Amino acid sequence: xxxxxxxxxxxxxxxxxxxxxxxxxxxxxxxxxxxxxxxxxxxxxxxxxxxxxxxxxxxxxxxxxxxxxxxxxxxxxxxxxxxxxxxxxxxxxxxxxxxxxxxxxxxxxxxxxxxxxxxxxxxxxxxxxxxxxxxxxxxxxxxxxxxxxxxxxxxxxxxxxxxxxxxxxxxxxxxxxxxxxxxxxxxxxxxxxxxxxxxxxxxxxxxxxxxxxxxxxxxxxxxxxxxxxxxxxxxxxxxxxxxxxxxxxxxxxxxxxxxxxxxxxxxxxxxxxxxxxxxxxxxxxxxxxxxxxxxxxxxxxxxxxxxxxxxxxxxxxxxxxxxxxxxxxxxxxxxxxxxxxxxxxxxxxxxxxxxxxxxxxxxxxxxxxxxxxxxxxxxxxxxxxxxxxxxxxxxxxxxxxxxxxxxxxxxxxxxxxxxxxxxxxxxxxxxxxxxxxxxxxxxxxxxxxxxxxxxxxxxxxxxxxxxxxxxxxxxxxxxxxxxxxxxxxxxxxxxxxxxxxx
Amino acid sequence: xxxxxxxxxxxxxxxxxxxxxxxxxxxxxxxxxxxxxxxxxxxxxxxxxxxxxxxxxxxxxxxxxxxxxxxxxxxxxxxxxxxxxxxxxxxxxxxxxxxxxxxxxxxxxxxxxxxxxxxxxxxxxxxxxxxxxxxxxxxxxxxxxxxxxxxxxxxxxxxxxxxxxxxxxxxxxxxxxxxxxxxxxxxxxxxxxxxxxxxxxxxxxxxxxxxxxxxxxxxxxxxxxxxxxxxxxxxxxxxxxxxxxxxxxxxxxxxxxxxxxxxxxxxxxxxxxxxxxxxxxxxxxxxxxxxxxxxxx
Ligand code: SF4
Numbered sequence: 001x002x003x004x005x006x007x008x009x010x011x012x013x014x015x016x017x018x019x020x021x022x023x024x025x026x027x028x029x030x031x032x033x034x035x036x037x038x039x040x041x042x043x044x045x046x047x048x049x050x051x052x053x054x055x056x057x058x059x060x061x062x063x064x065x066x067x068x069x070x071x072x073x074x075x076x077x078x079x080x081x082x083x084x085x086x087x088x089x090x091x092x093x094x095x096x097x098x099x100x101x102x103x104x105x106x107x108x109x110x111x112x113x114x115x116x117x118x119x120x121x122x123x124x125x126x127x128x129x130x131x132x133x134x135x136x137x138x139x140x141x142x143x144x145x146x147x148x149x150x151x152x153x154x155x156x157x158x159x160x161x162x163x164x165x166x167x168x169x170x171x172x173x174x175x176x177x178x179x180x181x182x183x184x185x186x187x188x189x190x191x192x193x194x195x196x197x198x199x200x201x202x203x204x205x206x207x208x209x210x211x212x213x214x215x216x217x218x219x220x221x222x223x224x225x226x227x228x229x230x231x232x233x234x235x236x237x238x239x240x241x242x243x244x245x246x247x248x249x250x251x252x253x254x255x256x257x258x259x260x261x262x263x264x265x266x267x268x269x270x271x272x273x274x275x276x277x278x279x280x281x282x283x284x285x286x287x288x289x290x291x292x293x294x295x296x297x298x299x300x301x302x303x304x305x306x307x308x309x310x311x312x313x314x315x316x317x318x319x320x321x322x323x324x325x326x327x328x329x330x331x332x333x334x335x336x337x338x339x340x341x342x343x344x345x346x347x348x349x350x351x352x353x354x355x356x357x358x359x360x361x362x363x364x365x366x367x368x369x370x371x372x373x374x375x376x377x378x379x380x381x382x383x384x385x386x387x388x389x390x391x392x393x394x395x396x397x398x399x400x401x402x403x404x405x406x407x408x409x410x411x412x413x414x415x416x417x418x419x420x421x422x423x424x425x426x427x428x429x430x431x432x433x434x435x436x437x438x439x440x441x442x443x444x445x446x447x448x449x450x451x452x453x454x455x456x457x458x459x460x461x462x463x464x465x466x467x468x469x470x471x472x473x474x475x476x477x478x479x480x481x482x483x484x485x486x487x488x489x490x491x492x493x494x495x496x497x498x499x500x501x502x
Numbered sequence: 503x504x505x506x507x508x509x510x511x512x513x514x515x516x517x518x519x520x521x522x523x524x525x526x527x528x529x530x531x532x533x534x535x536x537x538x539x540x541x542x543x544x545x546x547x548x549x550x551x552x553x554x555x556x557x558x559x560x561x562x563x564x565x566x567x568x569x570x571x572x573x574x575x576x577x578x579x580x581x582x583x584x585x586x587x588x589x590x591x592x593x594x595x596x597x598x599x600x601x602x603x604x605x606x607x608x609x610x611x612x613x614x615x616x617x618x619x620x621x622x623x624x625x626x627x628x629x630x631x632x633x634x635x636x637x638x639x640x641x642x643x644x645x646x647x648x649x650x651x652x653x654x655x656x657x658x659x660x661x662x663x664x665x666x667x668x669x670x671x672x673x674x675x676x677x678x679x680x681x682x683x684x685x686x687x688x689x690x691x692x693x694x695x696x697x698x699x700x701x702x703x704x705x706x707x708x709x710x711x712x713x714x715x716x717x718x719x720x721x722x723x724x725x726x727x728x729x730x731x732x733x734x735x736x737x738x739x740x741x742x743x744x745x746x747x748x749x750x751x752x753x754x755x756x757x758x759x760x761x762x763x764x765x766x767x768x769x770x771x772x773x774x775x776x777x778x779x780x781x782x783x784x785x786x787x788x789x790x791x792x793x794x795x796x797x798x799x
Contacts, residue, residue: 280694288744318759327772355674417787487765490764
């Protein structure tokens with residue numbers, strides 16, 4: 001747990017839940033696991049506020065608890081806190097894959113953290129029923145919900161069970177069963193008070209399912225960039241086959257027979273080239289596809305395995321490459337990759353292979369060393385005569401360590417981007433607020449159908465310089481928000497890599 | 503024995519030697535100058551050797567005298583014995599050159615003396631010192647008019663022992679251009695991806711021909727040289743290499759697996775101060791120039 005992680009986590013908590021939760025969260029982050037009494041002592045906050053904060057954290061799965069005999073200790077889950085900034089991506093994924101109903105459902109569920117299907121559907125229905133554009137209906141919502149559950153994007157929340165003799169409950173995960181939702185019940189719930197609904201199965205969003213989607217997407221895109229769309233499509237088929245037999249995060253999939261791939265390729269009517277050349281594509285992916293796929297047998301026309309772990313490594317390397325290039329230039333990048341490909345290499349050999357002038361090469365090597373992208377291993381020759389044994393210095397790349405370095409940089413960058421955003425929002429708070437108010441007034445007037453002149457009058461309360469300032473600030477905030485999402489994507493590649501134990 | 507007689511003998515020997523550029527033995531001299539006593543012969547030969555006109559060799563047990571070539575004779579004119587010894591060692595080494603330490607060991611001269619000799623020879627433009635490319639401190643000596651060997655000069659990439667990085671850079675870019683021209687062949691190739699990939703590959707010989715035709719290089723580039731350049735492309739991550747069944751190396755231009763990640767899109771990712779940037783203090787994100795410039799765009 002690094003200092004940088006703590007900074008970013010506390011900042012995210014501040015943005016989404018306010019100062020008190022931030023304080024409690026950061027306190028937990030620093031001390032690892034703690035009981036309420038201890039938190040009261042270190043933060044000096046009133047006990048009730050702390051309990052509230054903890055409740056929020058627990059509700060959104062941002063902390064856990066475990067009970068010893070005497071205390072209940074709380075622990076922060078920083079990884080989950082980082083997911084908060086990934087929400088826009090989840091929603092986008094839903095929208096593009098299942099349409100806007102799914103987006104609404106998932107959005108509502110993310111906000112509620114967990115709730116029953118009835119409550120969820122009814123709330124969404126109520127929220128958007130006046131919105132003519134969306135034009136949603138109960139049947140669609142219900143069907144979407146069921147298909148999301150089937151696809152694993154939504155799963156049943158764990159239930160709390162009380163052990164005998166203990167006061168603290170434990171959360172027991174339950175296996176997700178696809179629910180039967182009765183439309184009539186839903187309609188009734190809609191008409192009556194939501195509080196009366198007797199639906200005790202609670203649901204929550206399954207982040208992992210989304211992450212699998214993101215990972216697959218990365219792999220497919222990579223293959224597409226390396227070879228072509230047909231190969232990318234074939235990669236998708238391979239991954240699909242992998243999910244049938246293996247745990248999705250397994251380092252390497254079971255062998256998939258080529259016959260089955262041919263079979264599923266035949267079903268893709270819009271890819272005649274792929275249908276025709278499945279075997280060739282398999283070979284090309286295997287040989288030139290960044291080692292994502294491995295041929296592991298000849299039975300049944302060849303068998304192929306997806307090396308997800310290797311793929312994660314390759315993707316990480318690509319990420320590191322970009323980092324080195326942008327930070328230290330393409331020549332340093334060349335040295336970096338040269339060292340990586342040779343495993344261990346002497347300084348002189350670097351110069352020879354990289355084809356760089358002596359001095360520049362040395363300088364760049366030392367820069368790389370300074371920024372922790374490479375490391376050096378001195379090797380003493382067995383003491384030769386005269387005791388003048390000169391040590392040789394071997395350079396090499398410790399991928400795992402470099403990944404850590406880059407992750408820290410990502411945290412820092414993310415922190416900076418968010419804090420600049422917060423700062424900007426603060427300094428333009430008055431203007432942004434004013435604009436919001438004007439907008440809502442104008443909206444109200446339009447709905448009431450008041451004359452255009454009056455509306456213009458209200459609009460003019462925002463002077464042109466004010467308008468310009470507001471729109472400039474908004475543009476900047478948009479850039480920052482986009483940067484945040486992009487940074488999160490980079491973090492995702494890193495997490496993928498760390499997800500596989502070494 | 504008179505001086506003039508002596509001179510006559512040496513003259514005669516010289517003439518014989520001139521006729522036989524491969525060298526003459528004692529017997530040849532005796533045959534050419536009948537009635538020459540061995541004592542006279544020895545004095546004459548000694549004198550010639552002293553003047554540095556002759557090289558002396560041992561061939562199959564008998565001594566061979568050979569007339570020195572004109573140039574080298576001139577070169578060491580007025581040189582003393584040490585210079586001659588050193589000169590000979592250097593001449594022997596040819597265009598590979600000889601290291602100063604080896605000269606010292608083989609000539610048995612003291613360090614200071616040797617440096618003096620080398621200096622004087624150098625100032626006469628008889629020999630030159632050449633820096634070795636693969637060991638920057640190491641200097642080797644060779645005759646002035648020789649072209650250093652590839653292993654010493656570093657071949658095409660060096661001009662006066664300086665690495666020509668710009669030249670390498672240009673070649674690197676041109677090679678990449680060549681590979682990129684055919685890189686797209688693999689995409690949706692109607693004849694299948696394997697044929698497509700083969701079409702997108704270029705052998706080193708093809709690249710070499712392209713570079714030669716471009717005429718950007720004054721020196722002649724061998725296939726080997728081009729392979730060195732192509733390998734830098736592989737290290738750059740811009741190309742991948744493979745081997746044809748016949749053993750020749752082929753190259754194909756490739757793209758990175760991912761688009762530039764978010765980290766390098768924000769200023770912090772490339773910021774030299776990132777490790778010094780904190781929430782408070784001199785460098786903070788709120789005050790950061792890089793940030794505000796980036797947001798102004
Ligand atoms: S905020 Fe500015 S100074 Fe700080 S790391 Fe980012 S670019 Fe560098």
